[in-house]
């Protein structure tokens with residue numbers, strides 16, 4: 001099934017004509033190779049929104065919104081939000097800080113919609129200057145840590161097959177938060193001696209997590225992501241005190257304001273553009289986390305190489321990379337950052353450097 005791009009909206013959405021930057025949005029249909037199941041469910045079919053901002057000279061900046069119901073967004077809500085944001089487009093794409101502030105004030109929440117606009121502005125600025133965004137930020141792409149590859153929940157037999165299929169990836173991320181977590185870990189460990197990190201996606205209690213800590217240690221797990229529901233910060237603190245495996249907050253940490261309450265309670269935070277709403281906010285979060293001596297991870301949703309490439313641009317600043325969203329797809333409509341063998345390679349073209357496949 002390829003290409004998987006289809007225009008579900010009735011027509012390209014044009015921005016208000018009085019603004020030089022024109023906005024178009026289009027829904028992309030994505031399909032994962034295998035159903036992608038985590039503790040709170042999952043599926044094979046996903047929809048994201050491809051955003052294009054065009055200036056008067058015909059330059060285009062691209063971004064992608066990967067909405068999730070868990071964070072209150074759908075492709076339809078993204079399109080509605082974009083209709084509103086289209087009325088507040090900057091005349092100058094370099095006006096990034098003020099544009100992001102204006103959009104946030106105009107309609108709060110809707111982070112994936114705003115992150116697509118943020119990526120598109122950065123892309124457009126890089127293209128206007130003829131340099132990659134990471135060069136604009138003064139970053140060396142060779143400094144990016146290796147990315148994990150996620151093995152979603154499945155039967156023992158199919159999880160073994162997925163581990164073999166992911167043979168080129170040196171670090172695996174295992175989804176837990178079920179009533180058969182020990183069995184899953186044993187299955188994976190018997191199938192491979194590669195590094196394993198786990199994500200319980202809010203699926204455990206404090207008691208369950210503390211009982212799991214020796215098991216995680218036994219199977220050589222190196223990172224524990226979000227064992228508890230988002231608001232259980234004291235519980236996270238109790239776990240972190242007992243754990244010699246770093247505990248990373250994902251669902252508990254959406255934007256920069258979530259970091260101070262987590263200081264001393266977890267070892268690190270997981271930044272995703274679809275949660276924080278902008279590339280600039282991601283950079284602020286990295287700075288704030290570093291000021292508190294916290295580890296920084298960058299993660300993703302199920303999304304194409306367009307959104308993955310935007311997030312990949314700040315990988316030289318983080319400790320843990322989990323950008324397998326596009327690698328899990330059956331067909332990726334874009335070519336951008338590659339995570340072959342777990343190694344993150346950023347494109348060398350201007351802006352985000354992404355093109356249609």
Ligand code: MG
Nearest residue numbers: 199225226250
């Ligand atoms: Mg996670």
